Amino acid sequence: MNKSLLLKTLALIATLFCATAYTIAEEKPEIKFQNTILELVDVLSDNNPDLSFADKQQNVIELFKSRNFEFDTIIRRTLGRNWTTLTDEQKEQTKQLITTMLLLAYSREFQDGEKPEMKFGEATFLNPKQTKLELPSAVKVRGSTVTLSYRLVNLKAAGWQVYDILVEGVSMVSNYRKQFDDHFNSRKSADELIELLKGKLAD
């Protein structure tokens, strides 16, 4: 009787353990991010003619928000120390403009309606404290394959967030930071940067 009870208890614990572990595994940051990217591709490659780019952009932002991801981290990272020199209004405008610019560049890949094939590799931690990880991927579109690696950080305030994207090994954040540093080092103001971004988007 006791033996039977023990076996039942063990089976219950094992079931609970497996179910909980499965749920936690499902919520691994790299898995969650990977699924979000796949959904993002679906949104951007939606061929519905009634959807404007602005609609798709809004859908992407909402998708990210619903999965607890945001563009703020990557944008702040590109501005580095220059971020603190911006007023709250400038910060908000800069975030919106850079998000639009990045999504426009990204969505060019989907203009001909061809949905890219995406393959994700094994995520690896980038530091011993395991606060940063890299998720490699390969995107095949129009016969060419491009490698994309997403870097994620676990922030106190916002949890796991993407902080850099490496395109064929080229860091987008590093590339933008050089451009922003150059802008501010040449004594140009934040308002001039905002005007520059608006001008780029109007082109």
Add this chain to the structure above:
Amino acid sequence: MMKSLFVKTTFIAAFGLASISSAQEVDDDEDFFNEDLEESTSGANVADPFEKVNRGIFAFNDFVYLKLFKPVAKTYSNVMPDPAEKGIGNFFKNIKYPVRLTGNVLQLKLGQASKETGSFLIDTTVGLAGFIDVSGTIPELETTEEDIGQALASWGIGNGFYFVMPFMGPTTLRDFVGGRADSYVDPLSEPWSPIEKWETRAVGNTVELINNSPQLIDIYERVKESAIDPYEAFKDGYLQIRTKQIEE
């Protein structure tokens, strides 16, 4: 006995769960945002003493790429079936084998050199003169692309300074010298090309350029569109790629 087993099992299950769910956070978010970028993602800091001239050449190249090359590339891409375009690209990559071999040998990467040789032999024979990238399907033959510029870097020679070449785009003094040296082993370049007639070499180089153009123009436009300062964006992108190639 049974109680002890029960406690142990519960403990193991609980401990297992704890270890799965323990996710570390950064110590301070502000420190993370203000920290310097990781070394692996920072391009080399290279002097750009002729920036004004370089920006002029960059603007000239921009005109050439978008007004002259792009229409040709677009027409070519529309006319040429994708598999043919890919096959031609594979062919030119295969005949540049001596450049990659020299780059490997000069860095004493003999394992990589033998992989390059194996790939060349397979692609030239089984791959029908290199048109089919058979070696690309064999993981054991995977290599990184080497050149003499990378060999110079591995010998401790620095970048020198950055500049932009008309038509060819960004480079550094070291990579320019490496590129000139590459041409000595490149079958399509002077002075030691096995192809005697300059007209044949010119046709080969033109076909290669036109075949590669659609993809290159596409990348060029994408980077330019999403850049605040395209000149800086290409300079940093070039230096990041070269830093990564040298590290590999």
